[in-house]
Amino acid sequence: MRFEYYRSIGLPVSMGAMALTAGSANAQISLNYDSLSSFEEPLAFEVGDATVLVGGVVDVPVKLKVDDSIFHGDVDVSLVSNLDINVEMQLANRWNIGASYFGQYDVNGDDYQDNVAAYIRTSWGSLIGGNVDGLVREAIRRRRGAGNAGLAFDDFYGRINRWSGGYSGRFGPVTMTAIADADGHFEWGAQFQRPMGNKDYRFATRVSKARYRAADGITNFDTIGAGAVGEFVFGSSLFDVGAGYENLKAGPINLDRWFVSGGTQTKIGVLSLSAAGHYGELDGSPESSASLGVRYDIARGLSTNFGVNARKAQIARDGISVIDEDETSATASVRYSF
Incomplete structure (x- = not known):
């Protein structure tokens, strides 16, 4: 069983809320589909009958995009911050209602993005609505790399609409999540996870019917995908x-x-390391990517991070640029999680 622990800032958290969060399939509905996420427990406090969880990240990355040589690239310096807020309360019938909000601001691009969702959780599972298009993907995906590692193409090209709704429930060691949008696109995923002896195993599968906007910015592809x-x-x-x-x-x-994608991660004291690779083919043309990541924990919530990421897929059919990606970059950052 997976347990989640929360920090208190001086106000008691109700035992009912804590017990519910510990064993639930979606204890805190996370709408953060970005690779930048907090490794710290969220702050927890009460407002009336509601339990509020707050967490976030501030990251200062320096990114070097490599062209033909490491000495001929572009350097980008930025500041990125995000904030997760979850509010939940229990009704008299023991149902729980809640809402989640995620916002991220990139100073360099003067870009703010956010997601919002609401849910009802019962003993039979949770009904969820809002910007929940990434929930199935996040539940089923391979583990994210350490530091600033980010493996490209390790997913379907197709995406469902941001505004969608669905269901998630846990049945013993099996968790199932299904999301659909108003256009008839959907994603369904299931995973089995259980320790056996001194080892832990997880097996997951996912199917998707979605849409992909090609690299030309005009052509829309209808997609059907299956993965494990x-x-x-x-x-x-x-x-x-x-x-x-x-x-x-x-x-x-x-x-x-x-x-096909694969990777490994390990933690040695305060040092976390990861390496991953990907290879695929679209209509016989190759796509490939690789990533290396390092995170060094300085103090609670404070870390330095490094990553090298490469991706290449330049594929066109019938005069349509289906995908056009070719970049190698190295990123170092100082990150604070709260």
């Missing part, structure tokens, strides 16, 4: 592999895509 992930944890080390298939259709164009 396997994970093995022993001690402080994790090993996982994922594979998937996706079909893309737009008028007379019909493309098949397959891919």
Whole structure:
């Protein structure tokens, strides 16, 4: 069983809320679909009958984009911050209602993005609505890399609409999540996770019917995808592999895509390390990516992070640029989680 612990800032958190969060499939509905996330427990306090959880991150990254040589690249310096807020209260019938908010601001691009959702949680599971298009993906995906590692293409191209709704529930060691939007697109995922002896195993699968906007910014592909992930944890080390298939259709164009990704992570004292790689083909043309990541924990919530990420996929069919990605970059940052 997975337990989550929360920091108190001086006000008591109700035992009912704590007990519910400890064993629930979606103890705190996270709308953070970005790679920048907090490793700290959220602050917890009460407002009337509601329990409020607050957490966030401030990150100062320096990114070097490499062209032909490491000496001929572009350097970007920025400041990125995000905030997670979850409010939940229990009704007289023991149902729980709640709302979640996530906001992220990138100073360099003067860009603010946010997600919001509301939910009802019962003993039979949770009904969720809002910007929940990434919930299935986040529940089923391979584990994110350490530091500033980010493995490209390790997902379907297709996406459902931001505004959507669905259901999530836990049945013993199995968690199932299903999301659908108003256009008939959907995602469904299930995972099994259980320790066996001194090891932990996780197996997950996901299917999707969605839409992909091609690199030309005009052409929309209808997509159908299926994938699976396997994970093995022993001690402080994790090993996982994922594979998937996706079909893309737009008028007379019909493309098949397959891919496989794998990686490993380990923690040595205050040092976290990760490495991952990806290879796939879209209609016979290759796509590839790789990532290396390092995180060094300085103090509670404060860390330095480093990552090297490479991706390449330049594929066109019938005069349409389906995907156009070619970049190698190195990013170092100082990060504070609260």
